[in-house]
Amino acid sequence: MKYKNNEFFIDGVKLEKLAKKYSTPLYCYSYNKIKENIKYFKKTFKTINPLICFSVKSNSNKVLLREIGKLGLGADVVSIGELMKAISSGIKPKNIVFSGVGKTPDELKYAINKKILLINAESKSEILEIERISKIYNKKVNIGLRLNPNTDAKTLSQISTGKKENKFGISEKSILELIEYIKKCKNLKLRCLSVHIGSQILDHRPYEKTLNVLERVLRKSKFNFEYIDLGGGMGINYSDNKKKLNLRKYCISIRKFLKKNKSKIIFEPGRSIIGNAGILVSKITYIKKGNKKNFIILDAAMNDLIRPALYNAKHRIIPIKKRNKKTNKIYEFVGPICESTDKFSTIKKFQELSQKELIIICDVGAYGMSLSSNYNVRAKPAELLVKNSKIQVITKRQSLKDLI
Ligand SMILES: *Cc1c(COP(=O)(O)O)cnc(C)c1O
Numbered sequence: 397m398k399y400k401n402n403e404f405f406i407d408g409v410k411l412e413k414l415a416k417k418y419s420t421p422l423y424c425y426s427y428n429k430i431k432e433n434i435k436y437f438k439k440t441f442k443t444i445n446p447l448i449c450f451s452v453k454s455n456s457n458k459v460l461l462r463e464i465g466k467l468g469l470g471a472d473v474v475s476i477g478e479l480m481k482a483i484s485s486g487i488k489p490k491n492i493v494f495s496g497v498g499k500t501p502d503e504l505k506y507a508i509n510k511k512i513l514l515i516n517a518e519s520k521s522e523i524l525e526i527e528r529i530s531k532i533y534n535k536k537v538n539i540g541l542r543l544n545p546n547t548d549a550k551t552l553s554q555i556s557t558g559k560k561e562n563k564f565g566i567s568e569k570s571i572l573e574l575i576e577y578i579k580k581c582k583n584l585k586l587r588c589l590s591v592h593i594g595s596q597i598l599d600h601r602p603y604e605k606t607l608n609v610l611e612r613v614l615r616k617s618k619f620n621f622e623y624i625d626l627g628g629g630m631g632i633n634y635s636d637n638k639k640k641l642n643l644r645k646y647c648i649s650i651r652k653f654l655k656k657n658k659s660k661i662i663f664e665p666g667r668s669i670i671g672n673a674g675i676l677v678s679k680i681t682y683i684k685k686g687n688k689k690n691f692i693i694l695d696a697a698m699n700d701l702i703r704p705a706l707y708n709a710k711h712r713i714i715p716i717k718k719r720n721k722k723t724n725k726i727y728e729f730v731g732p733i734c735e736s737t738d739k740f741s742t743i744k745k746f747q748e749l750s751q752k753e754l755i756i757i758c759d760v761g762a763y764g765m766s767l768s769s770n771y772n773v774r775a776k777p778a779e780l781l782v783k784n785s786k787i788q789v790i791t792k793r794q795s796l797k798d799l800i
Pocket of ligand 1 (some may be wrong): 472495498594595596630665668692
């Protein structure tokens, strides 16, 4: 994804052409970028040979799931819907792990009968429910226990999951008791200790702290886990500053950990696989001149991309056609929805813009379309995949007829 002669191209296709043909707002993904991200992830962790389960909640498009599965990844799901989508996209149940604090009996039944790799349980009540169901079906169920390591991921508070005040996982003390309990259940097979401390993590030290807690639990429990599931959360670079998670250092710490504890590592990355592989193209409906700033009113809104409104997340905005003429005005890029948080970014020194022009919101591959809604009775956008210059509509634009 780059400019050629000041025009934006995605895998060799001129983006403006796509926007004109398929209309806006429009999500576009680069197959090559996804492939590159997966290759990089595998290469970084090659020495520990992990099972990589793509976090389906970050992007649950079936065509993308199929491609990601073909590139060798399993899936991490958090609902029966995601589990069904992953399976129907060709991802094998033996490469699927199921996380979440509130799996219902129906969800558990389905997962148990599909014989997925792991149900990562998050409470004693859930273990009791799994045990009850496993007896009804006379099935042996593979269990992971999700530890709450009480470590601060140093990320946005809204996407932090590993502190004791968060609803996720089981405390160190309760996990030791649960391990003893599960050992006595003949239908449950305890195979994994799992963690996931949060999302968009850019500092490797919280991961190191988590490994220390895992090590302590393993030492105290004296239980041999076949798998250690380290979750996802690897952050990506949303801005021009070059702050980057040091995956290499993380890998070194894991190798040190594995010297004492011989287990297979599982990862559950979402954002780091798909985040920078997607963009959202939007058309300027109006430009409204204000006192101190000009509002660039887009046809995309918080229903298409809610991250800025929900987490105060920052996404770069760039023009589809680069021009040299910069303006001194402050531009505030907003959507048309009747909420003051329907606002993407405020930018100084952008190039001069005009009505009907197209702009690009960057790095929206993760938690973009998957968090979209129909708020304000707005139809959801279309999604395109560009693969080696071939264009595939992977989600049709929703029609108003569907909604009304
Ligand atoms: C959301 C989630 C992930 C993926 O997080 P990313 O930040 O997208 O890598 C992994 N595991 C669990 C349990 C999750 O809830």
